[in-house]
Amino acid sequence: MEAVGTGDDAGAVSDLSLARRAALRDREAFTELVDRHGPALYRYVLRMVHDPEVAADCLQDTLVAAWTGFPGFRGESTPRTWLFGIATRQAYRHRGRAARLPVALPDELVESASRPPDQDAVDAALVEALDIALLGLPPLQRSCWLLREVEGLHYAEIADILGTTRDTVRGMLHRARATLAERMEGWR
Numbered sequence: 001m002e003a004v005g006t007g008d009d010a011g012a013v014s015d016l017s018l019a020r021r022a023a024l025r026d027r028e029a030f031t032e033l034v035d036r037h038g039p040a041l042y043r044y045v046l047r048m049v050h051d052p053e054v055a056a057d058c059l060q061d062t063l064v065a066a067w068t069g070f071p072g073f074r075g076e077s078t079p080r081t082w083l084f085g086i087a088t089r090q091a092y093r094h095r096g097r098a099a100r101l102p103v104a105l106p107d108e109l110v111e112s113a114s115r116p117p118d119q120d121a122v123d124a125a126l127v128e129a130l131d132i133a134l135l136g137l138p139p140l141q142r143s144c145w146l147l148r149e150v151e152g153l154h155y156a157e158i159a160d161i162l163g164t165t166r167d168t169v170r171g172m173l174h175r176a177r178a179t180l181a182e183r184m185e186g187w188r
Helices: 015-023 027-049 052-072 079-097 119-135 139-150 155-162 166-183
Strands: none
Touching: 015 027, 015 052, 015 079, 027 052, 027 079, 027 139, 052 079, 079 139, 079 155, 119 139, 119 166, 139 155, 139 166, 155 166
16 A cells, blocks of 8 residues: 555555556545545535535536546546546536525534624625625636635646646736735725
């Protein structure tokens, strides 16, 4: 077994090793990849399409495409980047069917233990304002912003996912950040 080189869990099997095993139709390896990356993929497509049902459909289509596509995975990118590329294509395919209303964060993501009672309302309003501002961005800028700011991917990974260059990603991020800063001015 290959160990992950990140130091997070020295005994864990690497994504690349799991991808190779999934390419050989190892269901357990595929399940492990889904467990590792499924929540981030869902979070990403949900913010892209703004409809939980459509996001679930996108995620399901992403996983089906990944399962059938793993034999052709050449390892030119990380499995995570490859999965986000599939998810991006699925989100673009489904986005026309998505409701254009903002989606509130799931309850388990909202921490309300030691916060002032009105803080939840302020946070919900901020998230709604951000969702509305994100909807106003062109899809590629929105993808870049979400992949960088929410998922923490590097420019090269985003470029690989979107089939573009790092410089293009840098430019799209600059424009997205400038637009969001302008639209969110009232929240400073």
